Structure formats: C-alpha cells, structure tokens
Amino acid sequence: MFIQPEWQYKQENGSAMHQWIKQKENPLPNDVDIILYGALLSYSSKPSQKALYPTAFRKAWPSFQSYNLDEQVDLRSLAVVDVGDVAIHETDRMLSESAIEAAAENLSTTYSKSFTCLIGGDHAITACSLRGIKNAFPKDRIGIIQIDTHLDARNQEEIGLAMDSPIQQLIAAGVVEGKHVYNVGLHGFFNSPEMIHYAKEQGIHMITLKQMRRDGIQLTIREMLRQLMYEVDRIYVSVDLDALDIIFAPDVPAATPGGLTAYELFDILKLIGENEGVRHIDFVYADPKEGDLRPETVKMGVTAFLQWLTGIRLDYRNRISKKGNAMIR
Template sequence: MFIKPQCCWEESKGSGLHQWIKQKEKPHPSDVDVIVYGSLLSYTNDITKTAQYPNAFRRAWPNFQSYNLDEQINLRALSVVDIGDVAIHPTDKMLSHSAVEAAAENLCVTYPKSFTCLIGGDHWMTACSLRGIKNAHPQERIGIIQLDTHLDVHNSEEAGLGNKSPMHQLVEAGIVEGKHIYNLGLHGFFNSPEMIHYAREQGVHMITLKQMRRDGLQLTVREILRQLMYEVDRIYVSVDLDVLDNPFVPDVSAAAPGGLTAYELFDILKLIGENEGVRHLDFVCADSKDDELHQTTVKTGITAFLNWLTGIQLDNHQRIQKK
C-alpha cells in the first residue's frame, strides 16, 4: 500500500525537520499525532512522469527547524511520521486512483486519532483521498475548505478524471454535499459562467479573495470553520498551490496575478490547524514542466505545512491549559 520514499533521512539527534519527522512504515497508532504521506501520481504535464513535489518536499527538510519563532513554540512536541508514498501503478490511472483511495481509508481506520497530510500530485488526489475517508466513515458528513483559484467543477465525464473535475465528481457521487464545500481565494478570470452556475446550483460557497480581504481573512476563516463545525462531522482542507500569487510559486503554471500572498496562506493554515475538526489536509498542483522544482515553491509549501502544525500545537496547548 505504501512504499519507501525516494528521499529518506537517517535517524539522528537535532531539531531539523529531517531529524524530527520520523520515517516509519508502520508506526504504532498511539505514537502518531500527524501522518504525512505522498502520492506520486500526476498527469498534469506528462503521463510518463511522476509527481515531483513529494520528494522535493522531503529533500528540503534540513533547511527548516522545529521551533516557530513567531509563536515561541517548539513543534517537536508533536509526533509527526512520514509513512511513505502510495504505491501507484506506472500506467493504469484507475488502479492508481484506487490505490490512493485505499490508502486514505486505511489511514483513517488504523490511525483514527491522527491528522493526515497528503502531498501530491494533481488535484484529482483530493477526490481519491475523500472517497477513502468516506469509505472509512460512511455515516459521517464531510466538509471541504478548498483554497484554490479555480472551482474545479468541470463535468468529469467531459473533462476526464483530472485537475479540473474533483469537486464535481465528489458532489455527483454523493460523497460531499455542495453546501458543505467552501471555496476560498477565487479571483481573476479563470472560471467559466457554466462552472459558476453549476457551483451555485449545488450550493457551493464561493468566497473570492477580494471578499476575504475586505471582510478580513481571519474573520472569514473563523466564521467558515464555525459554520462547518455545526454542519459536518469532519473537515478536509485542500490547498491547491495555484491559489498563491505567481512570485511565491514560480513552478505552478496555473498560479495567476493577484493571488494569496504566502503570508496570508500561512495565517490561514495556522487558524485551520487550531480547529480540531479539521482532520485532513493536502497540498496539490506544485509540479513543474521542468526537471526540478524551484526552491521558492518548495519552501513556501513546507512553511505552509509548518504553520498548520503550529495551529495544531497551539490548540493542544490551549486544551491542556483548560484542563
């Protein structure tokens, strides 16, 4: 189900990410707060290529420390385990999708108290992952916070099973209700009238970046989390890195002028981490047409991930203090 990642670090003492995040195939459930896993499936550019981001993500760990200077906390209090990459099929797209679905289901069943973070891969990974989570929890209602420039609600029968259609597939399959999807960060001229009409018909909440900045990003995110916590049993957050402005993610071809700043994304993910109802997170669509990802893209994604962990740690600290 999972294979050893290409980038592995030897166990050693220290506060670097490569020393703190443990790489284990089958950790004991009681020893894991957060599970990181990768999906190398990406048909964004070339069917013969695997996703670059999971390995680039791991290779950059030595550049980061576990201490968050802004919040004055050490993230080493969290047990974070990299369980490896989903074993995908080199050419069969459907088998690979099923593999990601089965992996997400297995993690939910085996590690019911752990948070999960999927590093992709293209945005179809979100649909695969959510199908697996729904298999593990068929009676639960799932909410989605989608940070994205695009709605991704193309008809999957017409657009295929790829970046443009994961939300359409999830809604049509009854895995998630449209009214439980909040799409944040929409901006510019990248969504057709047909997609907007479909999203409105399904009750998808479309919050533009202009609205978020006008009303206040933190206030907007807090209100969405409050509403979803009232309506659903668990929340899944999908971060399509094209939601960011071009300079922060130079490899992401779909990123456009006027997107979120990296600082805004960091603040949003810290807030999201502070809410224990958010059980799952993914980062998708970082692949480049070149052979190697730019370090700006990689480091932006890792810093976003660490801000999510910061929120989790802050929430843990607050709950301990209340006791």
C-alpha cells in the same frame, strides 16, 4: 500499499525537520499525532511521469527547524510520522487513483485519532483521498475547505478523468454535499461562467479573495470553520498552491496574478490548524510542466505545512491551559 520515499534520512535526535519527523512503516496508532504520506500521481499527460513535489518536499527538510519564532512554539512535541508514498501504477491512472483511495481509507481507519496529511501531485488526489475517508467513515458528513484560485468543478462527463474536476466528482458520487464545500481564494478571470453556474446550483460557498480581504481573513476563516463544525462531522482541507500569487509560486502551472500572498496563506493555515474539527489536509499541484522545482516554490509549500502544524500545536497548548485553569478553580 506504500513504498519507501526516494528521499530518506537516518533517524537521529535534533531540531531540524528531517530529525524530528520520523520515517517509519506501520507505526503504532498511539505513537502518531500526524500521519504524512505522498502520492506521486502527476497531472502530466505522460503516464510514466511521476509528481516531483513529494520528493522535493522531503528533500528540503534539513533547511527548516522545529521552532516557530513568531508563535514561540516547538513542533517537536508533535509526533509526525512519514509512512512513505502510495505505490501508484506506472501506466494505468485509474489503478493509481484506486491505490490512493485505498491508502487514505487504510490510514483513516488505522489512525482514526490522528490527523492525515497527503502531499501531491495533481488535484485528482483530493477526490481519491476523500473517497477513501468516506469509505472509512461512511456515516460521517464531510465538509471541504478548498484553498484555490479555481472551483475545480468541471463536468467530468465532458472532459473525462482530469485534475480539475475533483469537487464535481465528489458531489456526483455523494461523498460530499455542495453546501458543505467552501472555496476560498477565488479571484480574477480564471473560472468559466458554466463552472460558476454549477457551483451556485450545487450550493458551493464561493468566497472571493477580494471579499475575504474586505471582511478580514481571520474573521472569514473563523466564521467558515464555525459554520462547518456545526454542519459536519469532519473537515477536509485541500491546499492547491495555485491559490498563491504567481510571484510566490513560480513553478505552479496554474498560478495567477492577484492570488494570496505568502503571509495570507500561512495565516489561514495556522487558523485551520487551531481547529480540531479539521482532520485531514492535502497540499497539491506544485509540479512544473518542465524542468525541476525551484527552491522558492518548495520552501513555500514546506512553510505552509509547518504553519498548519503550528496551529495544531497552539490548539493543544490552549486546551492544556484551559484544563489547568479549570482544575485551579
């Protein structure tokens, strides 16, 4: 089901990211807080071309330390385990999507108390991952927070399998309800009237970047999480890096002017990490159409991932503090 990642490290003690994140097949469930895995499915029309980002993501680890100076937390207290990449088919995209679905189901079942994090690849993996999670928890209502410039809800019947229809796929299959989908970061001239009509018809919550900045990003994200916690059993977050302004993500093909700043994305992910209802996350769509990924884009994605972990660590710390105060009383 999984293959060893192209970029691996010797297991040793230390504070650099490649030292405290463990790369291990089949870890024991009680030894894992966060399960990390990759999917090499690429948006490229060439079936044999694999996604570059999961490998580049791991390759950048030695550049990052475990300590978040801004929040004064050390992430080494979190047990993060990288189990490798989903073994996708070299030429058959449908088999590859089925493999990602099966992997997500297996991890969600085996590590039911852990957070799962998927590194991609194109946005099709979001639909695959969520189908697998639904298979693992068929009775659970699932909510989606999609951080994206685009709605990604094109009619699949018209375009066939494509990276920009995962939300439509999931709603059509009954995996999620439109009213449980929150799309944040929308802006500009990048969604068709037909797609906007579909989103309204399905009850998708469209939160524009302009609206979020006007109302306050922290207030908007906290209210969205509060509402979803009331409506669903588990929350899935999909981080499409094209939500960033193009100056922050130069290798992301669909990045646009006027998107999120790096600081805004980092703040959003910290807030999301602080909410224990968010059990699953993915980071997708960083691959360039040609050439290699530049360090700027890779480091942006790694920092976003670490900000999410920071939120989880802060949540753990706050809960321990509250428990201690309750015992004192």
